[in-house]
Amino acid sequence: MKALIAEHPTSSERVRDALRAAHLYYMQDLTMEAIAAELHTSRSSVSRLISYAREAGLVEIQVKTPAERISNALQRVQEKYHVTLHVVPVPDSANEVDRLERVAMSAARILNPFFDSNMTMGIAWGSTISAVGRHLQPKVTHNSQIVQLNGAANTRTTGIVYASEIMSRFGNAYGAYVQQFPVPAFFDDPATKQVLWRERSIRRVLDIQKRMDVALFGLGTPLSDVPGHVYTSGYLDEQDFASLSASNVVGDVATVFYRADGSSADVPMNLRSSGPPLDQLARVSRRVCVVSGRSRLPALRGALAAHLITDLIIDEATVHGLLED
């Protein structure tokens, strides 16, 4: 209940000491023992300082995959779709849940260097991105913002709690301003959307979306046995599914649907969805997609065909599935 933002005189010094400790540890390879001596404190305090530095995002660790390490088949995929693959190693024995967790954790760390001060990141919230949100690495940024790409309300709830939970995790991790998007995921009537889209308060958000530097999204798939959040929580009804089926839809990004060839024009449902048009999305300079599980493969193929993705974070087993045709 109380605001923890209080400024203890120690709080600022703690960061200073943590930075110093982290520098001595990571840049000068001193042991914690030696650092303790330099800081006139105990080794255990140094251990705590360094964990703090990591948790606070003062330390950034990247694992770099040299391009030539990637198999030829994957290189062809990369070139064909202008996408950078980030393959997450996961044991074949892992179940879907573990797999998603591990991909999400990796995604959170891979994402980190993509976002910085003065940038805007768009979030297409959903079950995959929610998992990513739970593993974010904090990072200090300034003048940055997080913008919600797709509405959250549905026929049962306003969805705001769930969506804003996700959004604020991102906001907190990066110290960024969070821009909510208080509209339904799908409108009942396209006309309502058109009218609402003329409102200045909404257009403000749409403008921010248009100018985002990074888009982060998972993939929805109406075909799956394990459907995404959007397909199980009362967002769509029988008729909607029929409509999607009739349009030969294979997946969606931020509630906007596309076909196997990547096209999304003339899909009636899109007139009612709250997310950004895919051709607009494709103009964002970095478009990060997180995928886990073979059930998303058809959706993934479509998204690649539509060139929606510049960085694909995907587990090993699924990327292998992508190569089998």
Added chain:
Amino acid sequence: MKALIAEHPTSSERVRDALRAAHLYYMQDLTMEAIAAELHTSRSSVSRLISYAREAGLVEIQVKTPAERISNALQRVQEKYHVTLHVVPVPDSANEVDRLERVAMSAARILNPFFDSNMTMGIAWGSTISAVGRHLQPKVTHNSQIVQLNGAANTRTTGIVYASEIMSRFGNAYGAYVQQFPVPAFFDDPATKQVLWRERSIRRVLDIQKRMDVALFGLGTPLSDVPGHVYTSGYLDEQDFASLSASNVVGDVATVFYRADGSSADVPMNLRSSGPPLDQLARVSRRVCVVSGRSRLPALRGALAAHLITDLIIDEATVHGLLED
């Protein structure tokens, strides 16, 4: 699956395993024990794989200093000279040698993210940069090169062994092509330089120098009690020192001298030196200077005045000296 018989790992497989282990360790926070289970090997092998990954530069660790952590005085320095400060913490008790070692180690790591594929780095070899060379973190790059900025020969030796030792350390660490510069550090006669500078083989090197993306240099100081390499190893004679003194020189970068106000025009010695003119150096997009020890302060002030530096790596004690005026 082949069963128990150990397979002879090619170096390529080793890298693959190291990458996987590093990813699991740093991105997914698994313990080495757990990674060993996934890789069907022993924990100790995983420990070795991960050290290998670090040594091979597959893992990059950065400590980031949030801008607001820097004291106001230092911020003013940064703004005044358009320089980014990288302050290396070193205990006050450390002697000059330890201090240099630690600054050099930090410098090597700070440098790492500045250099990448398709780039050219110019090296002004000398005692400081030599120390940096001993601590380089390997990094895989392609189509990159290292170019020597100042000649090495003097009246006693060709200096090639020493200089090329330094150069090749950089080349090895980055997998970059090394471009030597086989000329004397200082010519006896300016005319000789002019003539030689018209040779195509030399002009090739000069052209590469002009197009470099990163310049790395220490500072020479003719005034110091602890003079730089150039001043102790037979590169200059009595008369030269007199000439420098008459020109009010406070320091040099790659054998090119400048005064306290940063000017370098009309310094006779510069007509004879092998390094790039300072106004040319100042056009390089990233210019990294490594400084350790208060004896270099006058030289540092001059180099800042000349705007030769975009990134200054400096120990704590020395940067404090910079503020005292």
Added chain:
DNA sequence: AAGCTACTTGCACATACGTGCACGGCGGTG
């Protein structure tokens, strides 16, 4: 085929690191 060299591997031990716990300082509260 045997012998040699230059590896890599896993074990056992050594070292380094993380963390529960009890102590003590400090600020707020009655």
Added chain:
DNA sequence: CACCGCCGTGCACGTATGTGCAAGTAGCTT
């Protein structure tokens, strides 16, 4: 002033990681 709760600390212990060593293997040489 006494009390209380909160927080940071160092200690001691448990866990995680690093490394010398002996054994084993592949690739060569003789």
